[in-house]
Amino acid sequence: MDVLILTVGTELLLGDTLDTNSYYLSKKIRNLGFNLYKKVTVGDNTERLLKELRYYKDKYDLIITTGGLGPTKDDLTKETAIKALELEDEVEIHKLSLETVKEHFKGREEYLDLNMKQVMFPKNSIVLKNIKGTAPGALLIGKQNEKIAVLPGPPKEMKTMFENELEPILKKYSDSIIYSETVHIARLGESKVFDMISELFDKYTNPTIAPYFNDDGVFIRITAKASSEIEAKKIIKPVKEELYSILGDLIYAENGQSIEEVVKDLLEKEDITLMTAESITGGMIVSRLIDIPGMSEFIKESLVVYSDEAKVKYLGVSEQTIEKYTVVSEEVCKEMVEGLLKTYNCNLAVATTGYAGPDDEKAGLVYVGIGYKGKNYIKEYNIKGDRNTVRRKATRYAIENIRFAILDSRK
Amino acid sequence: MDVLILTVGTELLLGDTLDTNSYYLSKKIRNLGFNLYKKVTVGDNTERLLKELRYYKDKYDLIITTGGLGPTKDDLTKETAIKALELEDEVEIHKLSLETVKEHFKGREEYLDLNMKQVMFPKNSIVLKNIKGTAPGALLIGKQNEKIAVLPGPPKEMKTMFENELEPILKKYSDSIIYSETVHIARLGESKVFDMISELFDKYTNPTIAPYFNDDGVFIRITAKASSEIEAKKIIKPVKEELYSILGDLIYAENGQSIEEVVKDLLEKEDITLMTAESITGGMIVSRLIDIPGMSEFIKESLVVYSDEAKVKYLGVSEQTIEKYTVVSEEVCKEMVEGLLKTYNCNLAVATTGYAGPDDEKAGLVYVGIGYKGKNYIKEYNIKGDRNTVRRKATRYAIENIRFAILDSRK
Numbered sequence: 001m002d003v004l005i006l007t008v009g010t011e012l013l014l015g016d017t018l019d020t021n022s023y024y025l026s027k028k029i030r031n032l033g034f035n036l037y038k039k040v041t042v043g044d045n046t047e048r049l050l051k052e053l054r055y056y057k058d059k060y061d062l063i064i065t066t067g068g069l070g071p072t073k074d075d076l077t078k079e080t081a082i083k084a085l086e087l088e089d090e091v092e093i094h095k096l097s098l099e100t101v102k103e104h105f106k107g108r109e110e111y112l113d114l115n116m117k118q119v120m121f122p123k124n125s126i127v128l129k130n131i132k133g134t135a136p137g138a139l140l141i142g143k144q145n146e147k148i149a150v151l152p153g154p155p156k157e158m159k160t161m162f163e164n165e166l167e168p169i170l171k172k173y174s175d176s177i178i179y180s181e182t183v184h185i186a187r188l189g190e191s192k193v194f195d196m197i198s199e200l201f202d203k204y205t206n207p208t209i210a211p212y213f214n215d216d217g218v219f220i221r222i223t224a225k226a227s228s229e230i231e232a233k234k235i236i237k238p239v240k241e242e243l244y245s246i247l248g249d250l251i252y253a254e255n256g257q258s259i260e261e262v263v264k265d266l267l268e269k270e271d272i273t274l275m276t277a278e279s280i281t282g283g284m285i286v287s288r289l290i291d292i293p294g295m296s297e298f299i300k301e302s303l304v305v306y307s308d309e310a311k312v313k314y315l316g317v318s319e320q321t322i323e324k325y326t327v328v329s330e331e332v333c334k335e336m337v338e339g340l341l342k343t344y345n346c347n348l349a350v351a352t353t354g355y356a357g358p359d360d361e362k363a364g365l366v367y368v369g370i371g372y373k374g375k376n377y378i379k380e381y382n383i384k385g386d387r388n389t390v391r392r393k394a395t396r397y398a399i400e401n402i403r404f405a406i407l408d409s410r411k
Numbered sequence: 412m413d414v415l416i417l418t419v420g421t422e423l424l425l426g427d428t429l430d431t432n433s434y435y436l437s438k439k440i441r442n443l444g445f446n447l448y449k450k451v452t453v454g455d456n457t458e459r460l461l462k463e464l465r466y467y468k469d470k471y472d473l474i475i476t477t478g479g480l481g482p483t484k485d486d487l488t489k490e491t492a493i494k495a496l497e498l499e500d501e502v503e504i505h506k507l508s509l510e511t512v513k514e515h516f517k518g519r520e521e522y523l524d525l526n527m528k529q530v531m532f533p534k535n536s537i538v539l540k541n542i543k544g545t546a547p548g549a550l551l552i553g554k555q556n557e558k559i560a561v562l563p564g565p566p567k568e569m570k571t572m573f574e575n576e577l578e579p580i581l582k583k584y585s586d587s588i589i590y591s592e593t594v595h596i597a598r599l600g601e602s603k604v605f606d607m608i609s610e611l612f613d614k615y616t617n618p619t620i621a622p623y624f625n626d627d628g629v630f631i632r633i634t635a636k637a638s639s640e641i642e643a644k645k646i647i648k649p650v651k652e653e654l655y656s657i658l659g660d661l662i663y664a665e666n667g668q669s670i671e672e673v674v675k676d677l678l679e680k681e682d683i684t685l686m687t688a689e690s691i692t693g694g695m696i697v698s699r700l701i702d703i704p705g706m707s708e709f710i711k712e713s714l715v716v717y718s719d720e721a722k723v724k725y726l727g728v729s730e731q732t733i734e735k736y737t738v739v740s741e742e743v744c745k746e747m748v749e750g751l752l753k754t755y756n757c758n759l760a761v762a763t764t765g766y767a768g769p770d771d772e773k774a775g776l777v778y779v780g781i782g783y784k785g786k787n788y789i790k791e792y793n794i795k796g797d798r799n800t801v802r803r804k805a806t807r808y809a810i811e812n813i814r815f816a817i818l819d820s821r822k
Contacts, residue, residue, distance in 0.1 A: 015439075022452075030425050039423070042448065278694070287695040302693075
């Protein structure tokens with residue numbers, strides 16, 4: 001099935017809104033095994049939109065539009081699609097949608113009139129429920145079986161409607177599916193990962209293997225084309241096993257699980273109380289960990305020790321050590337870790353010290369220390385990038401290293 | 412000038428890459444006062460790309476493409492644009508680009524051959540330097556004066572090239588500019604701000620006034636069309652003054668300055684040492700503040716007091732208060748603030764306590780407390796949204812309230 005994505009909205013042309021809708025839909029269309037050769041964006045202009053829809057409706061098996069379903073006079077995508085498909089005579093009130101809208105505006109009947117246009121559909125169309133907003137969508141079907149799906153613009157509404165309503169219908173048209181799994185790599189950069197697994201690229205064509213990276217680290221996507229998800233998983237399994245045999249413990253998670261969740265599971269299994277003493281990362285490590293629900297079992301308190309004095313006062317770091325080695329040093333980081341374990345009620349300690357920049361000569365030099373079960377793991381990093389890149393990467397490394405320390409203690 | 416943006420890249424159609432390039436260019440085109448009615452995305456497929464370029468080259472005054480300028484055989488945008496403009500016979504080596512590439516690959520001559528295609532341009536074209544990568548771009552000019560600008564795909568390279576090379580050329584074609592300023596609003600939601608300034612919408616047509624919001628709060632954009640930036644600023648000034656007269660201290664910044672920077676300036680002016688005791692926000696407030704360079708002058712240390720025990724131990728919150736009012740209460744928040752000011756070396760205290768969810772019945776109930784110059788400012792919030800929305804919003808409110816407390820102390 002050949003699909004065209006047509007996003008509608010003047011705000012997209014003015015640069016007010018980043019188009020994440022077509023990004024989301026692109027992935028979905030790929031996973032359904034459909035072809036996407038083109039995406040188009042136009043503004044809230046009926047004439048231009050009509051021209052596009054008329055031009056493309058016979059050239060593609062399905063056009064998916066987003067945006068322009070709201071109650072105001074700017075919102076004309078559905079009406080324009082109906083016109084393009086010449087279905088104006090078949091429009092009627094969709095009773096179920098009317099009831100939903102009535103329910104929604106109970107006691108505020110003045111809004112009902114404004115919203116009446118939202119419940120009018122050609123009788124042959126499949127109305128798509130909107131559980132996150134008031135405007136329903138639809139799969140409109142023309143007399144020559146042309147298909148135009150109209151979805152709302154707000155990403156939350158659009159995604160929920162696509163997943164709950166449109167995707168199940170589209171799955172019936174799909175004879176093969178594209179299914180991906182990802183493995184997440186800690187500690188290594190993209191080129192290093194690439195080197196380690198380069199021989200696999202030629203070895204496999206289905207599934208394909210593609211590394212990519214973002215702020216959370218390096219990922220390897222394994223993508224299979226198959227008749228079903230079960231079949232795809234079968235094809236992916238041996239390749240994933242081969243990745244594990246090459247990368248081992250460097251793989252910290254699969255399929256979207258975050259490093260914080262992995263760490264939380266480990267804290268739970270080992271019954272660990274964790275505490276941080278953060279200088280350069282200044283609360284970012286503990287904050288990212290607390291993002292995970294249920295972390296209160298394992299983190300009771302933590303310290304931000306940004307100044308030298310705070311490192312001395314809270315952690316008993318010796319002033320001599322700071323003087324001799326400077327505050328950004330392996331030695332100070334080690335004393336920070338030891339101070340936490342000695343003075344506070346925790347059995348895993350995390351400490352950071354470093355130069356974030358921008359004006360430090362040594363900006364990017366960071367020490368990340370973990371103390372656990374009698375061992376200290378102090379690592380030096382030289383991180384390239386601006387102040388926030390340095391702080392974010394140091395935070396990620398610290399969280400990754402919590403995992404490595406716990407795994408090491410099991411050996 | 413009517414412009415078409417044409418982004419090229421199979422990764423954009425597969426949903427691997429979010430198209431931020433066309434978002435960036437949309438804004439730039441708007442600011443130049445040009446018209447953008449349409450954006451198109453196609454894959455790295457010469458045939459389809461050629462079809463698009465041939466179709467659109469006479470319909471628009473300028474097509475701007477991004478992507479497909481690299482050295483590999485997939486990268487065919489420039490070659491295809493040359494073909495669409497029928498300039499194949501006029502291609503020659505661009506000497507300056509050749510020297511740059513030679514310099515770049517010094518000692519690795521094997522790469523030079525691969526990159527030769529990057530230095531070939533029609534003699535009539537304007538070559539655009541790429542200081543962030545190896546592939547130069549170009550403004551290609553056809554025999555009937557059709558214009559196609561080819562820019563690289565990587566956002567850093569594209570943006571730098573646009574700003575340094577293409578924008579100065581395009582400015583010559585612009586007879587009016589679009590210039591915007593923004594004011595940033597604290598404390599209020601979008602609908603409230605909208606209500607307060609609704610009368611201004613009809614009052615002004617140039618400049619126009621548009622409120623919008625994101626995770627950082629509510630913003631009002633004032634946009635003027637004028638012959639020059641000076642002229643535009645003149646038009647905007649009285650409107651901005653009117654906004655200040657309505658919103659007063661609720662406006663915390665203009666034109667992209669962050670609330671953290673505003674707070675830093677205030678800490679500096681008043682010579683304040685700030686300390687946080689964070690429960691629900693768990694380090695996020697102090698971490699966001701430390702994101703701003705130079706904050707080490709004003710923040711020496713901070714506490715994450717996630718458990719009840721930590722609140723008692725570090726801040727002297729009374730167990731009776733916790734028992735009587737629960738740990739998420741105005742009373743506990745107040746004792747947290749007071750404990751910080753009494754026990755630690757700070758003169759502005761920030762404390763948070765709340766339920767982040769997802770499983771708490773009262774998820775979203777948050778108290779944010781500031782203590783400064785003998786006054787406590789304890790505020791209750793009921794924040795809607797998931798765990799991270801609650802934590803992020805509580806963090807923003809806390810940082811906004813630091814500013815309000817300091818402003819209040821000056822009255």
